Amino acid sequence: MYKLQKKITTPRKITWLKSSTSQSWIKQAIANPIEILIDHANCERKAAGFAIQLMFRYLSEPGLAEVLSPLAREELEHFEKVIGILHSRGRYLEPLAAPPYGGLLMKRIRKEEPLRMLDSFLVAGLIEARSHERMSLLAKFSPDDELKNLYGELLKSEARHFGLYFSLAEQRFDRSEIISRLNELAFLESSILSELHYEPRMHS
Template sequence: MTLDEVMAEIGEFLGCETPDAWIEVALQQQELMLIDHANCEKKAATTAMNLLYRHIDRDDLLKKMSQLAREELLHFEQVVNIMNDRGIRYRHVSSSRYASALREQVRKGGHNGVDELVDILIVGAFIEARSCERFARLAPHLDPQLEKFYRSLLRSEGRHYQDYLGLARQYAGGPIDERVETFRALETSLILDPDPEFRFHSGTPIAA
C-alpha cells in the first residue's frame, strides 16, 4: 500500500479526527509535546518487548515486535536529539489517561491467553493509528525541522498500526469487528471528551 492509502485506511479505522483545539494547544506547548512524545516512543518499545517475552511461541509476533521495538527506540533517540538541539530538558511528566483507559478494557486470559493477546494487539493498533494521524495533522503547522521529522514517522507508524491489527486478526481465529468497535468507541470518547491535562494522546483541552 502507498502511504496515502495507509493514511486513508487509518482515517476509516479511527472514529474521529483530532480536534482543532488539541492542535492549537500542541503548537503552544511544543516543549511538553516533545517530552511526552519521547515518553510515548519509549512506552511503545516497552509494549513490544513485553509481547516478545510473553509470547515466545509465536514466530510472526516475535519478528514484527522485535522490528517495532527497534524502530520505536530509534524514534525515542531522534526525539531526544531534537529536544537537545532546542535546549529542552528531558524530564518526567505524568502519563495521560489515554493508554491506561484503553488497557483497562482488555480481557484477561481466555483460551491460552488469546482473548487478552488479541485485545492488547487491537489497543496497539489504535495507539499507533492515532499517533500517525496526529503526526500528519501537526506536520503542516510546524517548523521545517519538526515537520520533516513528523512526516518521516508516518510510514513506520502506519506499518506498526497494520502489524498490530494484522496480528490481532491472525490470532483471533475469527472476526474481531466487535472488539475493534468496542475499542473504537472508547478511543473516540478519550479523544473528543474534555481533558484537563495536555499530552500527546490527550483529549480535547478543557480550556477550549
C-alpha cells in the first residue's frame, strides 16, 4: 500500500521489458532516419510534458518535484539536441500521426488514487525502458555516424530516467504491489509492439 520513504533508493535490478525489439523495426528505423528523428523529438517533448504534468497533479507530494523537475529539464535538453540535428539537415518538426503505443498504455492507467500515481510511474518507466532499448539499437546499427553518436550519448540518461520512475514508485508502494502491476503493464506493452506499425516511429 501507499508509503513514503525519506530518501530515493537505487532501483533494484528488474526486468522491465517482456520482449525484445524485432529486426523488422531496426530495418524500418534505419531506412527512415529523418522520420525517426522527428518522432524522437516529439517523444522527448512529451516525456518532459508528462513529468511536468505529474508535478502539477501531485503538487504537495513530498520529494516528487525534486526528482521530476530536473528530469523534465533533461528531456527538453534532449529535445533541443535532436531538433538541432534536424535543423542542420534542413528539416524541422512536423506533425506526425502517433502510433497506438503511448495512447494504449495511458488508457490502462487507473483513475482512482493512489493507484493512478503508481500506474503513472510504471507506464512512464516502461516507455523510458523501451526508448533506452531502441536507442541502444540505433547507436549500434545506424550507418550514420552523427546519429550513432547522438543515440549513444543519450543512453546513460535514458537508463537513469526509467530507474527514477521505479524509485518513485518504490518509495510509495509495497514492492509486491509494484511488481504485480508492472508485470501486467509490461505484457501489455509487449503486446502492443508485437506487430510492426506501418509508419516508422520510435515506438512503432
